[in-house]
Amino acid sequence: MLGIHAHIGSQIFEVNGFQMAAKKLIETLADWNQRIGYEAKVLNVGGGFGIRYTEDDDPIAPEEFVDAIVKTVKQETSSKGLITPAIWIEPGRSIVGPAGYNLYTVGSRKDVEGIRSYVTVDGGMGDNIRPALYQADYEAVLASNPTAPIAETVRVAGKYCESGDILIKEQALPASKPGDVLVMLATGAYGYSMASNYNRNPRPAVVFCENGEAKLVISRETYDDLISHDLTI
Structure with a gap:
């Protein structure tokens, strides 16, 4: 087994939840290390980093999340005599969310x-x-x-x-x-x-745009696409 993973939720604007999750994961690793000698190569604290959808949302900078998580993992592993594993996160929404319209x-x-x-x-x-x-x-x-x-x-x-x-x-x-x-x-x-395809509607196209250039990456569905799997009986 490469490591250990947790996911605490979505659209999170505070670091303390990730710190608590990291502590709990390391407690688990310390127990496994004591009982069976297991040492994790990876500790994955998951995703859930919030983004701004409306003016009421106030996400913190990604650097604050990363800094708090890394410091917590290093402190906790050191205090328990464990080797600090590679620290993984899943930034998902925080990257692609603001990039799409x-x-x-x-x-x-x-x-x-x-x-x-x-x-x-x-x-x-x-x-x-x-x-x-x-x-x-x-x-x-x-x-x-x-x-x-x-x-x-x-x-x-x-x-x-x-x-x-x-x-x-x-x-x-x-x-x-x-x-x-x-x-x-x-x-x-x-x-x-x-x-x-709710109510038999085709899905829209997807276009990537960068530096004034546009590229179609998923074509717009047609009604022929919708009936392509219909069988003649």
């Missing part, structure tokens, strides 16, 4: 007097299930002018014919019209990887 085209609009206004888009829970499944919060901007003055607060709804298909409950936006492109921020983690 969902682009939606604004469609129809519904204004319910005295309650709220709805802006619908050509995507939703099929390409980002997290708001419906986890009540996850996101923010969005207009692609044409992300810093345009705010004109209203709307609820951004999807196209999947479900009352729970709400991408953003309350989003401050400039005035928008059908055909505008809405950019939903920080969707790189658990977006496409959890996407589905």
